Amino acid sequence: MNELQARTRGSVHIIGAGLLGASIGLGLREHGIDVTLEDLSPTTVALAADYGAGRVRAAGDPSPALVIVATPPDVTADVVERALLSYPEAVVTDVASVKLAPFLELTRRGVDLTNYVGSHPMAGRERGGAIMARADLFVGRPWVVCRDRETPAEALALVEAVALDLGAVLLEMTPDEHDRSVGLVSHLPQVVSSLLAARLLPAPEQAIGLAGAGLRDTTRIASSDPELWVQILGANREPVVEMLDALAADIAAFTDALRDPAQPGAKRRIADLLAAGNSGVSRIPGKHGSSERFAVITVIVDDRPGQIARLLTELGELGINMEDLRLEHSPGAQIGFAEIAVLPEVAERAVADLTERGWRTL
Ligand SMILES: NC(=O)C1=CN([C@@H]2O[C@H](COP(=O)(O)OP(=O)(O)OC[C@H]3O[C@@H](n4cnc5c(N)ncnc54)[C@H](O)[C@@H]3O)[C@@H](O)[C@H]2O)C=CC1
Numbered sequence: 001m002n003e004l005q006a007r008t009r010g011s012v013h014i015i016g017a018g019l020l021g022a023s024i025g026l027g028l029r030e031h032g033i034d035v036t037l038e039d040l041s042p043t044t045v046a047l048a049a050d051y052g053a054g055r056v057r058a059a060g061d062p063s064p065a066l067v068i069v070a071t072p073p074d075v076t077a078d079v080v081e082r083a084l085l086s087y088p089e090a091v092v093t094d095v096a097s098v099k100l101a102p103f104l105e106l107t108r109r110g111v112d113l114t115n116y117v118g119s120h121p122m123a124g125r126e127r128g129g130a131i132m133a134r135a136d137l138f139v140g141r142p143w144v145v146c147r148d149r150e151t152p153a154e155a156l157a158l159v160e161a162v163a164l165d166l167g168a169v170l171l172e173m174t175p176d177e178h179d180r181s182v183g184l185v186s187h188l189p190q191v192v193s194s195l196l197a198a199r200l201l202p203a204p205e206q207a208i209g210l211a212g213a214g215l216r217d218t219t220r221i222a223s224s225d226p227e228l229w230v231q232i233l234g235a236n237r238e239p240v241v242e243m244l245d246a247l248a249a250d251i252a253a254f255t256d257a258l259r260d261p262a263q264p265g266a267k268r269r270i271a272d273l274l275a276a277g278n279s280g281v282s283r284i285p286g287k288h289g290s291s292e293r294f295a296v297i298t299v300i301v302d303d304r305p306g307q308i309a310r311l312l313t314e315l316g317e318l319g320i321n322m323e324d325l326r327l328e329h330s331p332g333a334q335i336g337f338a339e340i341a342v343l344p345e346v347a348e349r350a351v352a353d354l355t356e357r358g359w360r361t362l
């Protein structure tokens with residue numbers, strides 16, 4: 001393999017070789033970095049090594065330059081403390097989804113945190129385990145680093161080097177800022193998505209059969225691991241409870257207006273809440289990490305092999321850069337919809353050129 005020049009200097013030891021640990025290992029191995037692995041489960045560590053995420057740590061191995069703790073949040077503080085004691089020369093980071101609880105626990109225990117830099121890649125998948133690991137999991141995703149005044153520059157640089165080698169985008173936050181932020185953009189959506197998906201349980205099969213992109217978009221993360229999320233939500237309960245209370249108030253206001261839409265002002269209240277959603281969604285960063293939004297062209301494709309490949313080839317021939325692609329099947333019909341995101345300035349030409357070539361657009 002053609003190895004990419006690494007920023008990370010020295011060897012890396014990963015404790016917890018599940019989804020996050022094995023993904024980091026896979027990515028670092030692509031840069032030729034020596035990665036050793038450790039896990040409570042001998043099967044997980046062997047699996048991660050078999051997939052190419054690193055090698056099982058041996059008794060005589062020298063101390064690593066960096067230890068990455070990728071264990072569940074409820075044992076993160078324990079494992080970080082142990083790593084700092086076992087490898088006093090090493091920098092130690094963790095990737096837990098919450099940053100304040102482990103930091104406060106380590107501080108409460110009086111652990112010397114000079115060599116510890118908490119971090120959190122905002123990238124994951126619904127299912128954990130080494131078998132789900134991907135080297136490109138972190139590409140283009142934010143990676144938060146929490147340093148304090150005592151953090152030595154070299155320690156910070158080493159953690160940042162790993163994030164950059166894995167293609168992530170660095171951000172600095174305090175543990176408190178981090179937890180409030182992820183409470184809003186990750187933890188609240190998880191609860192809403194799960195509760196919404198749970199409403200589907202009593203529904204008849206026929207109703208579920210009508211489901212389209214709207215339901216899929218709003219429930220994708222409802223497949224997440226309940227055990228991990230009990231830990232994450234429990235550790236970040238203060239901001240999440242605050243946000244759930246505020247959401248409950250919005251739901252109550254919305255429901256009241258909808259209960260009697262004929263009452264004066266009710267329709268306005270409903271419209272205002274929906275319009276606030278329009279404004280909120282427009283703030284979600286696009287593919288390039290800015291608020292830039294793309295124009296979406298919907299192309300009708302026959303449900304036959306090779307149609308999507310032909311469409312993509314023709315887009316390339318037309319010199320149209322596709323920023324994103326989503327496929328949607330029409331229930332019961334032999335057609336699908338390819339939703340292609342392009343820069344707004346090329347949208348009109350793209351529709352004209354595709355139409356000229358015989359494609360139908362919506
Ligand atoms: N799953 C996700 O989407 C994301 C998870 N995270 C964080 O990454 C961390 C790991 O999560 P995943 O990789 O998803 O979980 P996972 O369940 O896939 O992997 C965790 C691994 O840690 C091992 N482990 C548990 N206790 C241990 C201990 N005391 N010593 C050594 N190994 C131990 C387990 O056997 C398991 O293989 C968590 O703190 C999570 O909050 C961060 C970003 C995204």
Ligand SMILES: O=C(O)C(=O)Cc1ccc(O)cc1
Nearest residue numbers: 097121122123124125185186
């Ligand atoms: O929420 C998201 O956007 C994800 O991609 C999944 C995820 C889950 C847990 C994390 O700590 C970070 C990311």
